[in-house]
Amino acid sequence: MIPDFKNTESAFRIRSTAELQRMKLLFQLMGSYELTKIGTFLIKAALKWHFPIKKLIKHTLFKQFCGGETLEECQEGMEKRYHSGVLSIPDYSAEAGSNPDYAAAFEEIKRSIYFVSQHRSCAFAVFKASALGPSAPMEKHGISPLRPEEQSLLQQTKQYMQELCTYAAQLRVKLLIDAEESWIQDWIDEQVIEISAHCNREEAWIYPTLQMYRRDGMQRLQHYERCSRELQFKPAVKLVRGAYMEKENARAQQLGYVSPIHTSKADTDACFNKGLEYCVQQGIALCAGTHNENSTGLLCSLYAQKKEDVYFAQLLGMSDNLSFVLAENKFPVAKYVPYGPVELVMPYLFRRADENTSVTGEVGRELRLIRKELERRK
Ligand SMILES: Cc1cc2nc3c(=O)[nH]c(=O)nc-3n(C[C@H](O)[C@H](O)[C@H](O)COP(=O)(O)OP(=O)(O)OC[C@H]3O[C@@H](n4cnc5c(N)ncnc54)[C@H](O)[C@@H]3O)c2cc1C
DSSP: OOOOTTOHHHHTTTSOHHHHHHHHHHHHHHHOHHHHHHHHHHHHHHHHTTOSOHHHHHTTHHHHHOOBSSHHHHHHHHHHHHTTTEEEEEEEOOOOOSSOOHHHHHHHHHHHHHHHHHOTTBOOEEEOGGGSSOHHHHHHTTTSOOOHHHHHHHHHHHHHHHHHHHHHHHTTOOEEEOOOOHHHHHHHHHHHHHHHHHHTSSSOOEEEEEETTBTTHHHHHHHHHHHHHHTTOOOEEEEEOOSOHHHHHHHHHHHTSOOSBOSSHHHHHHHHHHHHHHHHHHTOEEEEEOOOHHHHHHHHHHHTTOOTTEEEEEETTSOHHHHHHHHHTTOOEEEEEEESOHHHHHHHHHHHHHHTSTTTSHHHHHHHHHHHHHHHHO
């Protein structure tokens, strides 16, 4: 049965009216494309010139979309959601600028895996390969020969990935690996298949991500499933539509190749839904990362066929109507909980602000629901 995702009473049960008012204001501001662009520009400038705006950010954007600056700061919110049936996925979202500290990111992600193993409120751990090493050698891999220093950087990234995955499997923690830009994704997928052959032998612990906004989304999913049979490991995936559409299309246009992204939203939607059906039919463990109501509804109807190893997931601060209504109807659901020092999660926050402008329509979705609930509470 498909739950009623318009039920705002369930969606916002854990939010106070004051919180909803704050959210309404924030989404209204982000709804203006011009304001978001100007705001982003001003925040970047203020951070660059060390103006004291950290507090302002922490009480607005950060509060809406992040769990805290540290795992410990996230804990209270995680427990609160847990009591409403919504689990968490702590996501170290620090994206250091010009001088990234990959070793520090590795240590923090390792800590997050341990944290997940110790907290009933958490469903998965997660990481991005690009947090563990530079993207340039990943991009070059398989296209042109790598210089020895590039080889060793890639080797180091691979080693970090292997260590994190082995650690997660040892602690019996399910670990998601995010998908990124198409030009580095082949390298990431290659490593993940090799790692899964070891770590997913008995149970599915490692979940690579497949982006179904790619024209070859289904082929990649089928290829992964074939590899799991040939190498005899348990298949598990996170399915998403994909976050880098503009960047992908712009690069393709600039370099004169055909964009890997579907030409219409309808094609992406069809591909994503086909992917969900395929995972259920093939018995692939699944985490569906989506805010799309139709796809979520589809997976609810498919759920009767495959109750084990299916998860729904949304991002913190968005689509509470899906998360909390799913939980109320006893579906397994979790929120990504981005965390990290305010200065380092800014790129993540800018992406959220971008995604929530009126251009994408996401803001309309959130605002409508918040307004409806405020009206109901009057
Ligand atoms: C829990 C979770 C984890 C995520 N992890 C990742 C990840 O690892 N990697 C990643 O890339 N993204 C990730 N995302 C982001 C995700 O890919 C989407 O950007 C976002 O969720 C919006 O898509 P949607 O399924 O919620 O649905 P909708 O809001 O219905 O769809 C929006 C999406 O459709 C696609 N789209 C929009 N217009 C067009 C068009 N004209 N032509 C073709 N396609 C179009 C784009 O992918 C766009 O983001 C994650 C999202 C969630 C909720």
